[in-house]
Amino acid sequence: MDVWLEGKKVRVDPAKALGKGGEADVFDLGDGRALKLFKPPEHPDYTGLPAEQTAARIRLDEHQSKLRAFPVGMPGRVVVPQVLATDKKGKSVLGYAMRKLDAVEPLRRFAEPSFRRAGATSARVVDVLRGLHRTLDAVHASGVVVGDFNDLNVLVAGVADAYLIDADSFQFGAYLCPVFTERFLDPLRLANGGAGGLVPARPASVESDWYGFAVTVMQGLLCVGPHGGVHRPKTPAGRTTPAGRVLQRVTVFHPEVQYPKPALPLATLPDDVLHHLHRVFVEDLRGAFPLPLLDGLRFTACASCGVEHARGTCPTCQPNATAAATPVTSARGQVTATRLFSTRGVLVHASAEDGVLRWLYHADGAYRREDGRVVLRGPLDPSLHWALQGDVTLVGRGGEVAVLVQGRTPERVGVDAPEGKPAFAANARHRYQAVGGGLWRDGAYGPERIGDVLEGQTRLFVGPRFGLGFHRAGGLRGAFVFDAVRSGLKDGLALPWPSGQLVDADCVFDGPNAWLFLVEQAGGRTVHHCVVVGSDGTVRASAVADAGDGSWLGSGTRGRCAAGDALFCATDAGLTRVELRQGRLEAVREFPDAEPFVDSGSHLFLVKQGLAVVGRKDIAVLRMS
Structure with a gap:
């Protein structure tokens, strides 16, 4: 074109x-x-x-x-x-x-618990929000309304420089903003209490922009929006839909809403900030967000539990207390959990190879492997991407991957970086990267070309037996599978592609199946997709769910583990087993007894001992009877 x-x-x-x-x-x-x-x-x-x-x-x-x-x-x-x-x-x-803009992250990432524990501190978030506050105020002073203020329309460059993008949708003069994002939609824009659903009946305004900013503040400081969590009323008659929660102001402050486990506790914020958020989301207060509330925030990390908070003392433990030891073995009903590892630092990455769990954590100023050896010194950095292969550690940023082996000088490999994410992956036997229009695998005598891919645009995942890749660039979209050992790839896969903006992608493998998870922003909503692709490239099943709908697919973007034609999913309520049955994905069994040991932010891996659950600081193995 x-x-x-x-x-x-x-x-x-x-x-x-x-x-x-x-x-x-x-x-x-x-x-x-x-x-x-x-x-x-x-x-x-x-x-x-x-x-x-x-x-x-x-x-x-x-x-x-x-x-x-x-x-x-x-x-x-x-x-x-x-x-x-x-x-x-x-x-x-x-x-x-x-x-x-170069080297940017969408503001949405700063509301992800995994991104935060990887090194994006609360103090950095506050700096981003303060700069964004000044920019929004200046936009309004110019007689312009953002209209669709949301966390994908803000890009953060450097440490804390927040830029507003998608200015073509701004509202000015006779031109109204025609688009909206449900999570940031001011309920006061809904007609007659929103009887027609979450579709605005009133134009955007300065006040609705500041409502969206307040949502951004809450997500940035607590990793949960006002209508996050799960509504669990005392009686079935009290249940309502996600839209009903917005209309009835049933927020995370409501006593019948289960607060999401991966989120930061409400009590980590000062009372005056919590009070203002409550007034906005429950009592419909509008107006500019008070900048002094942001200026007055001073975060510190608790020396005992590591939680960041902006209070005089840690709200989650006694001051100066030593970390309590987690019991080696715990049981609840049909589930037994055995602690495998615990750190006062932060778990960063994990993978399973032939039933053996391997992991990477950060403690005492360095990244360390499961045996405690240091692979890289430095502070936590959320811009790093990791893969583990036996004793080898791979770390990527931008268009470069470093191969870290104890006792050797790091090997550096150039790779493509679609949307800033380095295109590399590894399994127990090989490393793979997309670069220069080709898909490459490490071989005995140097890199081996597997096949041709779209240069600079290919996302890559690999399992023990085969791998999966895809691209969406302009009017082009395509996907392929490739054998983990043999050369050649099968492309032209007919996947049920999302039409909106791709927000996240992940894939888990077992046997002949790849379970591809895609998160898109479309029509103002966040939608989760699951596509099961066979090693021969056939689509065996697919499913779609709205984010936050309480289902296994809508509950989160991680926390899944494949076992042949079955999938285990971690939620704040426990575990769900999903099975592939005659072209459909069906939730066939719930494990509520696993609730104390998992949450929607956990990572799951099938290992020889059972089901490994990797959390923020602990690893446990679950066995279910």
């Missing part, structure tokens, strides 16, 4: 794709700028979706005048349209060029 910028033709190369949203694709122009192109109705992502095709047509029609009238004088940390991208005649607006 060709577009024109300032009268010059630009060839759009899918290999230069930077990201994909629900409404547009973004490409690297190679000159410090990025090109955002709106998806036309005929875009492959909209195939078979007439409502999305109609919305795309309406959106393009409005952009013909809206982008030409975009206000000047926006704050420096708003990524604004710089040059319009048009057809050859310069009449039809197709998108725009904008400043390209």
Whole structure:
């Protein structure tokens, strides 16, 4: 596809794709700028979706005048349209060029417990929020409303520089913001108490922007939004839907809501901050978030339990107490848990090879393997990506992977980095990486090329027997499987692709199955997908669930372990066993007795001793009768 910028033709190369949203694709122009192109109705992502095709047509029609009238004088940390991208005649607006941000993380990551324990501190989050507060205030002073304020429309560069993106959806003059994100949608925008569902009936406003900012504050400081957790009323008649919780203001402050285990405790925040959040989400207080509440936050890590808090003393344990020893063996009903490992530091990564668990943790200023040996010194760094292969530790950042072997100089390998994530993986026998348009495996005499992949865009996962990869770049989307040992790959897989913005992806393997999990943001909602792919590339089953719906698929993005045609899922209520039955995925058994030993943030692995549960500081093995 060709577009024109300032009268010059630009060839759009899918290999230069930077990201994909629900409404547009973004490409690297190679000159410090990025090109955002709106998806036309005929875009492959909209195939078979007439409502999305109609919305795309309406959106393009409005952009013909809206982008030409975009206000000047926006704050420096708003990524604004710089040059319009048009057809050859310069009449039809197709998108725009904008400043390209490098080495960024979406603000959403800072609300993930795993990202936080990997080194993103609460103090850093506060700095991000303070800068974002100033930017939002300046946007409002310019007579503009963000409208769809959410944590995917904010990118964090460096330590704490927060940038607002997707400015084409901003609201100004006669142009209303047509999109919204349910988790950040102000309930006061719903008509008649929201009888029609979570669809806004009133335009966005300065007040609704600040409501979204308050959601961001809560998620950033506690790793849970106002309507997180699970509603567990005393009687079945009291149950309500996720939408009903919003409409009835049934928040995490409600006594009948089970607070999510991976989240930081409410008591880690000062009373004045908690009181303000309660007034916003329960009592419908509106207005600018008080900046002094953020300025006054001072976090410290408890020397005893390691929890970060902004109080005078640790709210979760007695001051200066020593860490209590976890019992070696605990039992509840049909579940017995045996402690395998415990650290005063933080568990960072784990994997299982041939039934043997291997792990990496950070303690005393260094990353260490399961036997305590140091593999890398330095503070916790959430930008690092890890893989373990026997005694070998692989660590990647950006387009480079270091192979760490005790007693040897680290080997450094260049790899592709789609959306900043290094494309590498490992199993017990081999290492794999995507680079330069090829998929490579380490061999006895050097790297071996397995097959061709889309350069710079391939996501990669591997299990004991086979691997799975995919790409979504511009109008291109594809997936493939490959044997763990033999050369060649089978591509052209017909997966049930999400049409929205891909937020997260994970994959677990066992036997002939790969269980691929995709999280997308589409139509204002967060949707979870599970696709079971066989080693021959056939799709054996798929399922879809809304995030936070209480199901095994909607409960989290990690905490799954495959066992042939079965899957174990960790939730805050225990374990769920899901089975693949005649092309369907069915939850067949619950293990509520596992509740004390797991949560939705746990990682699960099938090992020789049983089911290994890797938490923040402890590893236990469960056996169920």
